[in-house]
Amino acid sequence: MAQRQRQATVFDSIIGRDGTNTSHLQIPLNKAREMENVDLYRSTFARKRNGATDILDETTGEAWTGQLSFVGRQVAGADETAAVLWGIDNAATPKAQRLVSGGVAWSSALTFKDNISTRPQDVVAVNFNGKYYLAFDSSVDRLHVWDGSTIRRTGIAAPGAGPTVANTGAGAYAAVERHYLVTFVEKSGSVVLRSSDISASQSFTPSGAGTHARITQPTPPGEGETHWEIYISDDGLLFFYLTAVAIGTTTYDDNSVPSSHSANDPVPVAGEWTVIPSGRFLLVDDDRLLIAGNWEDAAYSSRVWWTPRQGSSSRGDDERIVDSVDQENWITLDNRDGGYITGMGGPIQGTPVVFKYRQIWKLRPTGSLTAPYQPLAISKTVGCIRHQSIVMAVDENGDPALYWLSYDGPYRMGVSGVQYLGMDVRDLWETVNLGATDVTCHAVYHADKHQVWFFVATGTSNTPDRILVFDTEKGEPDEDDNVRGGWTTFTGEIADARCSTMFSEPLSAVTTVLKPYTGHVGAVEIWRNDVSSTDNGTEYAASVTLPEQHLAGLTEKCAVDQCIVLGNGGPHTFLVNLWRDYGVEKRTANVTMEVETAAQTRTQKAFEAAFHADAKSIGSQIGDVCPTGLLWELDAFVIQWERRESISG
Numbered sequence: 001m002a003q004r005q006r007q008a009t010v011f012d013s014i015i016g017r018d019g020t021n022t023s024h025l026q027i028p029l030n031k032a033r034e035m036e037n038v039d040l041y042r043s044t045f046a047r048k049r050n051g052a053t054d055i056l057d058e059t060t061g062e063a064w065t066g067q068l069s070f071v072g073r074q075v076a077g078a079d080e081t082a083a084v085l086w087g088i089d090n091a092a093t094p095k096a097q098r099l100v101s102g103g104v105a106w107s108s109a110l111t112f113k114d115n116i117s118t119r120p121q122d123v124v125a126v127n128f129n130g131k132y133y134l135a136f137d138s139s140v141d142r143l144h145v146w147d148g149s150t151i152r153r154t155g156i157a158a159p160g161a162g163p164t165v166a167n168t169g170a171g172a173y174a175a176v177e178r179h180y181l182v183t184f185v186e187k188s189g190s191v192v193l194r195s196s197d198i199s200a201s202q203s204f205t206p207s208g209a210g211t212h213a214r215i216t217q218p219t220p221p222g223e224g225e226t227h228w229e230i231y232i233s234d235d236g237l238l239f240f241y242l243t244a245v246a247i248g249t250t251t252y253d254d255n256s257v258p259s260s261h262s263a264n265d266p267v268p269v270a271g272e273w274t275v276i277p278s279g280r281f282l283l284v285d286d287d288r289l290l291i292a293g294n295w296e297d298a299a300y301s302s303r304v305w306w307t308p309r310q311g312s313s314s315r316g317d318d319e320r321i322v323d324s325v326d327q328e329n330w331i332t333l334d335n336r337d338g339g340y341i342t343g344m345g346g347p348i349q350g351t352p353v354v355f356k357y358r359q360i361w362k363l364r365p366t367g368s369l370t371a372p373y374q375p376l377a378i379s380k381t382v383g384c385i386r387h388q389s390i391v392m393a394v395d396e397n398g399d400p401a402l403y404w405l406s407y408d409g410p411y412r413m414g415v416s417g418v419q420y421l422g423m424d425v426r427d428l429w430e431t432v433n434l435g436a437t438d439v440t441c442h443a444v445y446h447a448d449k450h451q452v453w454f455f456v457a458t459g460t461s462n463t464p465d466r467i468l469v470f471d472t473e474k475g476e477p478d479e480d481d482n483v484r485g486g487w488t489t490f491t492g493e494i495a496d497a498r499c500s501t502m503f504s505e506p507l508s509a510v511t512t513v514l515k516p517y518t519g520h521v522g523a524v525e526i527w528r529n530d531v532s533s534t535d536n537g538t539e540y541a542a543s544v545t546l547p548e549q550h551l552a553g554l555t556e557k558c559a560v561d562q563c564i565v566l567g568n569g570g571p572h573t574f575l576v577n578l579w580r581d582y583g584v585e586k587r588t589a590n591v592t593m594e595v596e597t598a599a600q601t602r603t604q605k606a607f608e609a610a611f612h613a614d615a616k617s618i619g620s621q622i623g624d625v626c627p628t629g630l631l632w633e634l635d636a637f638v639i640q641w642e643r644r645e646s647i648s649g
Helices: 423-429
Strands: 006-011 034-036 046-048 052-054 068-075 083-089 096-100 124-128 131-135 144-146 151-153 164-168 178-188 191-195 202-204 212-216 227-233 240-246 251-254 281-285 288-292 303-306 330-332 341-348 351-356 359-365 373-379 391-394 400-406 409-414 417-420 441-446 451-456 466-471 487-490 497-504 514-520 526-529 543-549 556-568 573-580 585-592 602-615 618-624 633-646
Touching: 068 124, 068 514, 083 497, 124 281, 131 281, 164 202, 178 212, 178 240, 227 251, 240 251, 281 341, 288 341, 303 341, 341 391, 341 400, 351 373, 391 441, 400 441, 400 451, 409 423, 423 466, 423 487, 441 497, 441 514, 451 497, 543 633, 556 573, 556 618, 573 602, 585 602, 602 633, 618 633
Parallel strands: 034 487, 068 497
Antiparallel strands: 006 633, 034 543, 046 633, 052 526, 068 083, 083 096, 124 131, 131 144, 144 151, 164 212, 178 191, 178 202, 178 227, 212 251, 227 240, 281 288, 288 303, 303 330, 341 351, 351 359, 359 373, 391 400, 400 409, 409 417, 441 451, 451 466, 466 487, 497 514, 514 526, 543 618, 556 602, 556 633, 573 585, 573 618
16 A cells, blocks of 8 residues: 555646646646636636626616617727717617716717618727728718718718809800819818819810800719819810819809919829728728728628828828729738638737638738738638637737637737637637627727637527636747637626627726726626626626546545635635546535634635545535625635555456
8 A cells, every 4th residue: 555645736826727628637737627707817726707787877868779789989089088988789770879988978879871781790990080980881882980970971972973064154265175073072171171082074165255164063972072172174184273162052153274273283183082982890000091891892802992191192081092093002812712801900010910711911011102011821721700809919928919719719919920829718619609690709808907808609699608718918828839828718697798898997987997898688788897796786606627636646546635725815605516536426615714803814724525535536616605796816725635555456
């Protein structure tokens, strides 16, 4: 018989769960089999996660009748405290409302130029040039923007026809051929805020018996234009600015000599003020807006457009693309392979990243004004399943990293290139419903706790019902460059979320402290997460399941004596389960963590849950006895045991 000597197996440096294999044998002491409703923030073992509250209990003026399907954070300028929370529901005609940081009253339902036609849960929005750009499916092939008063189409549509010109008056205006064309613009004072593309030109030769050529405005598009500009040419090739006329005045009488305008501004090149199409995905790269995919035309599902560099003209560069004979502000990425574009992220290391379902592309900056990006394929096998799963965060060293979900699970890209994060959640990823008809997944980066929250739909659910939480400080690459560690999971009502964003906490104060906000499934609610001890009043249970340990090795048995729990003091009680030989026999104990004095912040409790009969292996779980509103922290769990005889047949 082997010599008996009490030994202790200490679990005190847990870095996350490990669901790589069905066997427990290769799970090290610093990992758990399951970590449910706990996180790793400032912890050596585990902390019970915080809960959530419905912010609509604190606000007024809600007009939604459907579930919140988009929540977003608008920051119009450099002041992060001046943020605005957006919400869009899934009513038959979706409604959008705004809530200013520090306020409690929602705006009235916002006016859409074109209503959302389908899938408000797929709305994508970005802050750019002081505006809030929104990509969604509507009845027109145009991108939309919130300009501070309405959700309108970007840019201004080109005139459907050129102007008409006729003689007017009685006189001797020279019978010299000239040509006219027009644009529609929105002006503020003398500044052109945005412009349409140019119209077709109209040639005209005065009769010689009139005083003027009367130019009649073509039908305006009704997109906020304030003026129509007239350009003139003596040869139909080189046009120069003539005048701008208020939109309410439909004619202009011209008796100038065409050649006298050659010192004025030349007309924009045709195609330089092309309107932005109805893109599916948006990304800001410094002074450019990138637009990918198209809601209205599947032929453009692998295309990326971009706006000109801001300041390259004085006529609203943020609301136009260029598609002229001299320049094309777009590229198509592997049009017939890898699926359609599914999202964009970054920029990472100064480079925008474009995802297809099974491809990753970088748009490498070239420094050229006319061709600013060179596409570079990073992977022809790995891709992204949904734009809303892409977030910018950091890695374990604090370097910027881009995180997303692929069909094979979570990945990231940073200074070490593309890395797989999914080994430790492989068991859970196998349950993810990639065919969810409503919302498969979405994500946020909770920077204050260095956590990426991936909301995923599992089983037959068509909306997320579980959160995979990755602690960016705990996960590190292994020898195969797979990132291991850092994972826990959140379950319960907190996971029932159609959409997510980060926003201020508390609402009533102007602050840069941000918490995850979610549109809740099944109700008209917006939840603020990581703020309470219940899920909006519903208590939940948390637990850590440690892997089955062959404490004396695979050839010898052991006996378990006392176990020890170290954690914060309080009224909470832990339920500790121990079992031997993969479920042959089970022991339970309730451990109350009450303290001896009020000054005591930590308490260490020993308890009997022994297996005096010889055990080949020992499994254990520690957590709440039942769902409760009490939070707790665990620092260490200790199993004391003695070696017994060898295992024999």
